[in-house]
Amino acid sequence: MTTTADEQHAILEQVRKALHSEPRVRPTAGPIRLAWSEGALVMEGEVDSLAGKKLALEAAARVPGVAGIVDRLRVRPATRMGDGAIRDAVRDALLGEIVLADCTLRERVKGRLETVREPPDPHGEIVISVEDGVVTLDGEVAGLGQKRMAGVLAWWVPGSRDVVNGLGVNPPDADSDDTITDAVRQVLEKDPLLAAESITVTTHRAVVTLDGFVPSEEQRHIAEDDAWAVFGVDGVINRLEVRP
Structure with missing residues (x-):
C-alpha cells in the first residue's frame, strides 16, 4: 500500500523516537539520517558498535509502516584503514x-x-x-x-x-538453534580479546542469550558484538555480569 508524504513523515518521526529510546544506539558522526526510497526506509550514518547497528535496524523495523529497510549504516572502525x-x-x-x-x-x-x-x-x-x-x-x-x-x-x-x-x-545446509549456539560458542572461544571460559550460550528462535561473567565491561561488549557477527543470529540478549 502506497503511503502519502504526510504518512511517511509521521513514520520517520516514530523511527527517530525509537532510535533515541535505545541507549545502545550511539551515532558517532551526527544523527542517523533517514529517508524514503521506493517505499523502503533508508538508514545512513555511523554508529559505535556492531550491536548498535543491529539494534538500530531492529528498532526501525518494529515501527508500524516500515515495510523494508535499505541498510547504509556503518560501524566506526577500531582503526582507520584504507x-x-x-x-x-x-x-x-x-x-x-x-x-x-x-x-x-x-x-x-x-x-x-x-x-x-x-x-x-x-x-x-x-x-x-x-x-x-x-x-x-x-x-x-x-x-x-x-x-x-x-x-x-x-x-x-x-x-x-x-x-x-x-x-x-552448496549443498544447502539446514540451520537450527543448536548450530547457531555452536557457532557462537566457537567464535567466543576463538576471539583472542575475550576470556570466554565463563560464558554460556543458548539460542531460541535464532535469538542468542549470553549468560555468565567476564572480567570487564569492554569484554561484555566484545562478546555481544561477536554474537551479532555470526550469520543467522536475529537477536542477542546480553546477561553477562562483570566480575573483575
Whole structure:
C-alpha cells in the first residue's frame, strides 16, 4: 500500500523516537539520517558498535509502516584503514583459518580478480572485495560453518565498517538453534580479546542469550558484538555480569 508524504513523515518521526529510546544506539558522526526510497526506509550514518547497528535496524523495523529497510549504516572502525589494507587483512585472516583451508580464495584489486589460493581439490570459493571500508564476501562454500567463520573474520579486521556476507552454501545446509549456539560458542572461544571460559550460550528462535561473567565491561561488549557477527543470529540478549 502506497503511503502519502504526510504518512511517511509521521513514520520517520516514530523511527527517530525509537532510535533515541535505545541507549545502545550511539551515532558517532551526527544523527542517523533517514529517508524514503521506493517505499523502503533508508538508514545512513555511523554508529559505535556492531550491536548498535543491529539494534538500530531492529528498532526501525518494529515501527508500524516500515515495510523494508535499505541498510547504509556503518560501524566506526577500531582503526582507520584504507581499503587495500583491509582487503589484505581479511585475505590473511581467511588464509590462516583451517576451516577454510579447502576454499579457493580470490580478491578484487582495482577491478581485477586475482587468485590468492587454489587448493588441488577445492571445495568452495570466496571472493573478497572492499569499498569504503565495507567488506563483501561473494562466492560459494560447502557449509554454514565456513560462511559464518568467514564473515566473523572479516568483522574482526579493525578497519572494517560493515560486512556483506553474500556467500552461498552448496549443498544447502539446514540451520537450527543448536548450530547457531555452536557457532557462537566457537567464535567466543576463538576471539583472542575475550576470556570466554565463563560464558554460556543458548539460542531460541535464532535469538542468542549470553549468560555468565567476564572480567570487564569492554569484554561484555566484545562478546555481544561477536554474537551479532555470526550469520543467522536475529537477536542477542546480553546477561553477562562483570566480575573483575
